[in-house]
Amino acid sequence: MASLRVDLSLPLRAFDLELALEAGPETVALVGPSGAGKTSLLRAIAGLSRPARGTVSCADDVWFDSPSGINRRPEERSVGFVFQEYALFPHLSVEQNVTFGGGRADGLLRRLRIEHLARTKPSELSGGERQRVALARALARGPRVLLLDEPMAALDPHTRGKVRAELHDLLRELALPALLVTHDFEDAAALADRVGVLVDGRLRQIGTPAELLGSPADPFVAEFAGANVLDGIAESGPDGLTRFHLDAERVVYSTDEARGRAALVVYPWDVSLARVAADDSALNHLGGEIVSLVQVGNRVRVRLPFLTAEITAASAERLALRPGEAVVASFKATQARLLPAD
């Protein structure tokens, strides 16, 4: 089975991108803040920029190898590239876009349900349609590797969920090494088999979405995965627990071990809210006034001064939560991960 091997060093403006990665017939998402080198990596794999050193190969096909001086041109690499904002040719129809590199369009247009748009110009398409045209175009030459640069970024939140599900199915069906760049951890977790967190040109951690959520390598990865990350001082506490001082007054407990300066990680969906601290098994209770409430689908993200909780819209309705009101956030010591501070 074709697999993509990348091991390269590419000088960027502020730092060098240094990365080694191997991908089988799977989708690997690269997430990270903008400017981390994600797009640069895709461009280097496609041959649009030249690494200082390293190798890029697909199965036994070597595309770049600095020791032997191999550097194949982009047009000689079997790559399907879905560009950010899609980069469709504005002067060509959908069909002409898809067949630009040769091959036939009808099967792909049908598969992506855009055959009725064959004669339409890109300027007349919606965001979701453009994305499908870009996918069809990238796949038309039967590439051995698929590179997707922020394929969801140009979509409005309304169509995002549906398009994401379609893209997920397509990627599974293709069974190609696919590298997907995104700044959105949710997109990455939904689409990819493995997720790599890229910061300042380095891969901080790579693993399945569950691995990243369950045991983030550092506070940055945790924060990127959507966790609340709280700084404080850890010391040994009662019953084998770790006592964690957020400040002079506020103390929470964790079943993880840590001493000294550390970061406490708790996911918003593990935090429950109540009007008064309940007498339940949760050890950790933090009071505060609601800063904001944002509804995301059937969930509501409730921001408090210390952390964010994610509860169902139904619960938010039942508690009649309003900004400015005092609530108590609770989470179990077993849900509070402790990581060495950055």
Added chain:
Amino acid sequence: MRVLFAALLAVATAIALAFLFLPIAAIFLRVPPGDLFGALGHGVARDALLVSIKTSAIAHVAVLLIGTPAAYLLARRRFRGRGVVLTLIELPLVLPPAVAGIALLAAFGRTGLLGGELDALGIQIPFTQAAVVLAVAFVESPFYFRGAIAAFEAVDGTLVDAARTLGAGPARVFLRVALPLAAGGLGAASALALARGLGEFGATIIFAGSLQGVTQTLPLAIYAQFEQDFDTALAISALFIVVGALLLVTLKLYGWLRFASIFRSRFEPSISS
């Protein structure tokens, strides 16, 4: 104060417009249009029209054929000294045309830089129709270059990258992506250069002379005629105004169509979903 200022603006505008339009209107008011164009049918004017059409066409095609690929290279490549090259290209724009004529003589004249080589080949350029072509090309090409480089620079580099990842080599990228996307800007630059070339006077009269039927183009014919036969000079001038107006309208119309299409794509993003 406010009223005074508003009046001042209105008066300034009125003077400016009158100053610009009056001379042009005068040409058409002086002689009825029918007579004006009748004068083009014979003698000096007809010869000059033929010389102008022939030399401008040859010069313009040469400028397009050589200038377009050269502009593409200069727009896409970043190299040391690029700024110097771009400035040199624009130098003829700020030169008086008479200087261009002298420069062409210095290069291609019998005693010029390439004079000996050309003489050995039996080629004589000054005061021939070839000299008119060279003078016109020399003076109009910077106009085309400037516009064409800007047009190619405006082509989104990501589209070029996309074409390459789709297997297109450099020639295919040029023909199927860069050229069609730059076409509007190239057309505008071409029209501007053509207008400048048709009006060429100073370089031509010095480098090619003003021989009726050979090197006397329309602007040279106006100059030759205005003392002998003012009506013919008027007729040729009127022809220029019509051609100039047509070129201008074409440019504006194109700009407007482009704006309209951008407008459509911005504000009616979807017809099918």
